[in-house]
Amino acid sequence: MVQGSVKRGAEPTAAETGSGAGLGFRPLYLQVREKLTERMIGGLWPPGMLLPSEQRLAAELGVSQGTVRKALDAMAADHLLVRRQGRGTFVAEQEEGRILFQFFRLRPDDGRAPFPESTPISLRPDRAGEEEAELLRLAPRARVWRLQRLRALDGVPLITEEIVLPFERFRRLEKMAPLPNNLYAFYAGVFGITIARAEERLKAVAAGPEDAAALGCLKGTPLLEVDRIAFGLDEKPVERRISRCLTDAHHYSSTPR
Amino acid sequence: MVQGSVKRGAEPTAAETGSGAGLGFRPLYLQVREKLTERMIGGLWPPGMLLPSEQRLAAELGVSQGTVRKALDAMAADHLLVRRQGRGTFVAEQEEGRILFQFFRLRPDDGRAPFPESTPISLRPDRAGEEEAELLRLAPRARVWRLQRLRALDGVPLITEEIVLPFERFRRLEKMAPLPNNLYAFYAGVFGITIARAEERLKAVAAGPEDAAALGCLKGTPLLEVDRIAFGLDEKPVERRISRCLTDAHHYSSTPR
DNA sequence: TAGTGGTCTAGACCACGAC
DNA sequence: TCGTGGTCTAGACCACTAT
Numbered sequence: 001m002v003q004g005s006v007k008r009g010a011e012p013t014a015a016e017t018g019s020g021a022g023l024g025f026r027p028l029y030l031q032v033r034e035k036l037t038e039r040m041i042g043g044l045w046p047p048g049m050l051l052p053s054e055q056r057l058a059a060e061l062g063v064s065q066g067t068v069r070k071a072l073d074a075m076a077a078d079h080l081l082v083r084r085q086g087r088g089t090f091v092a093e094q095e096e097g098r099i100l101f102q103f104f105r106l107r108p109d110d111g112r113a114p115f116p117e118s119t120p121i122s123l124r125p126d127r128a129g130e131e132e133a134e135l136l137r138l139a140p141r142a143r144v145w146r147l148q149r150l151r152a153l154d155g156v157p158l159i160t161e162e163i164v165l166p167f168e169r170f171r172r173l174e175k176m177a178p179l180p181n182n183l184y185a186f187y188a189g190v191f192g193i194t195i196a197r198a199e200e201r202l203k204a205v206a207a208g209p210e211d212a213a214a215l216g217c218l219k220g221t222p223l224l225e226v227d228r229i230a231f232g233l234d235e236k237p238v239e240r241r242i243s244r245c246l247t248d249a250h251h252y253s254s255t256p257r
Numbered sequence: 258m259v260q261g262s263v264k265r266g267a268e269p270t271a272a273e274t275g276s277g278a279g280l281g282f283r284p285l286y287l288q289v290r291e292k293l294t295e296r297m298i299g300g301l302w303p304p305g306m307l308l309p310s311e312q313r314l315a316a317e318l319g320v321s322q323g324t325v326r327k328a329l330d331a332m333a334a335d336h337l338l339v340r341r342q343g344r345g346t347f348v349a350e351q352e353e354g355r356i357l358f359q360f361f362r363l364r365p366d367d368g369r370a371p372f373p374e375s376t377p378i379s380l381r382p383d384r385a386g387e388e389e390a391e392l393l394r395l396a397p398r399a400r401v402w403r404l405q406r407l408r409a410l411d412g413v414p415l416i417t418e419e420i421v422l423p424f425e426r427f428r429r430l431e432k433m434a435p436l437p438n439n440l441y442a443f444y445a446g447v448f449g450i451t452i453a454r455a456e457e458r459l460k461a462v463a464a465g466p467e468d469a470a471a472l473g474c475l476k477g478t479p480l481l482e483v484d485r486i487a488f489g490l491d492e493k494p495v496e497r498r499i500s501r502c503l504t505d506a507h508h509y510s511s512t513p514r
Numbered sequence: 515t516a517g518t519g520g521t522c523t524a525g526a527c528c529a530c531g532a533c
Numbered sequence: 534t535c536g537t538g539g540t541c542t543a544g545a546c547c548a549c550t551a552t
Binding site: 079102103105109197198199200201202203204205206220222223224225227245247250251252253254255256257 | 335336359360362366454455456457458459460461462463477479480481482484502504507508509510511512513514
């Protein structure tokens with residue numbers, strides 16, 4: 001696949017099939033997917049860009065259109081690409097609609113999906129705690145940014161947020177304050193870091209004094225705590241975010257698969 | 258597609274393409290998927306059954322193997338089928354491993370995934386409340402079963418559960434008490450009802466007197482409330498389940514997509 | 515060795531969007 | 534009208550499982 005067309009049944013090489021003798025087998029379309037993902041990571045294909053057509057990619061990579069299609073379909077299923085019949089295939093953008101659908105799962109009980117507004121509280125350099133360093137795969141006590149925000153839905157403050165970012169990957173962040181509402185679009189546009197997926201742990205906790213003051217509720221009020229790790233295209237953890245939400249008239253929407 | 262091979266470019270009929278003149282277009286592989294799903298709903302293909310090979314299905318339905326494959330792949334992605342290379346394609350079973358992975362998202366913080374044990378508390382016929390009737394798409398005050406259970410992880414009671422079922426679809430349920438731990442396998446085996454997917458709403462709530470007594474915690478303790486609607490293969494709501502969970506040392510694991 | 519699903523290719527036509 | 538992705542077909546070979 002590296003160059004030229006793949007000849008099958010005629011001395012297939014390890015490089016072509018991706019398998020050494022007896023070793024694991026690596027499908028061509030996954031190799032194609034990796035190659036395309038690398039271009040996105042490297043910044044060659046930024047968010048919003050129109051990709052070459054399937055035919056061009058197939059010719060360029062020396063595989064059939066069907067193989068390119070399988071790679072593109074898989075990446076579109078993971079929201080890394082957006083395919084539009086008649087127009088082409090585009091690198092996914094971290095626009096509000098997508099973020100709202102994929103990452104922000106808190107909804108009013110009536111089913112609407114308003115976009116959350118953010119009020120920055122503080123941004124400061126700090127050292128990673130033990131758990132934070134482990135989750136972000138940083139050295140113990142590595143330098144991090146610590147960002148606090150208050151988020152509101154329909155103008156009502158509902159969520160406190162604490163965000164921890166690796167210092168080294170977000171240089172000169174302090175000069176960019178106040179940070180915008182849509183952080184993931186900001187990471188992509190300014191630092192070239194695309195958030196590809198996230199893992200969340202949910203708990204019910206009692207509001208502490210700070211949460212109670214920020215949200216205007218009583219100390220001890222049950223809050224929904226969402227502990228998120230967000231990963232980049234390269235599968236490295238990029239952000240740790242702890243949100244605590246009032247859920248009297250709102251809920252977290254989940255569709256287990 | 259109904260019978261014989263599809264001839265393309267030679268007077269394709271509305272039945273073949275699935276589209277009336279100017280109306281929406283319905284891909285063949287979706288029509289195949291519907292046909293296969295109907296066989297599962299009708300009980301012709303029960304859980305665990307080995308399907309005919311792709312070639313046989315293609316011949317039987319008058320489409321190409323590739324079209325059958327696309328339908329089977331889509332159904333496997335939705336956990337309705339399980340494909341095993343070298344062996345064949347099987348109707349998915351509601352076995353513990355799958356249930357644990359797909360539907361039961363509460364985990365100890367250490368990352369293990371023990372299977373939850375259940376203690377039945379009560380089972381009685383009742384009338385649906387207003388909200389319940391709406392969620393289950395029943396007539397107001399329709400008859401329902403009301404089932405309460407206490408669930409434990411590693412022997413520790415952690416979850417109270419209230420389950421509401423449409424009376425008409427679960428006849429003679431009282432004669433089957435005590436109900437087994439794995440209810441979804443029970444629905445499938447006894448009533449021929451397969452749970453295909455679920456939607457969940459999560460909130461943080463304060464423990465009431467009953468929850469506190471059952472879970473051995475203080476009244477007012479924050480609990481994670483999971484409000485689930487489970488749907489059958491026919492997309493009809495089958496079960497409404499409200500769980501309240503202690504999350505001191507456990508969490509609900511979510512992977513937003 | 516036979517049979518299954520998995521991958522890969524090649525080519526045709528359809529639906530959609532832009533021009 | 535053209536170019537794009539979407540669907541459908543046909544056939545070859547590969548990887549895995551059971552016999």
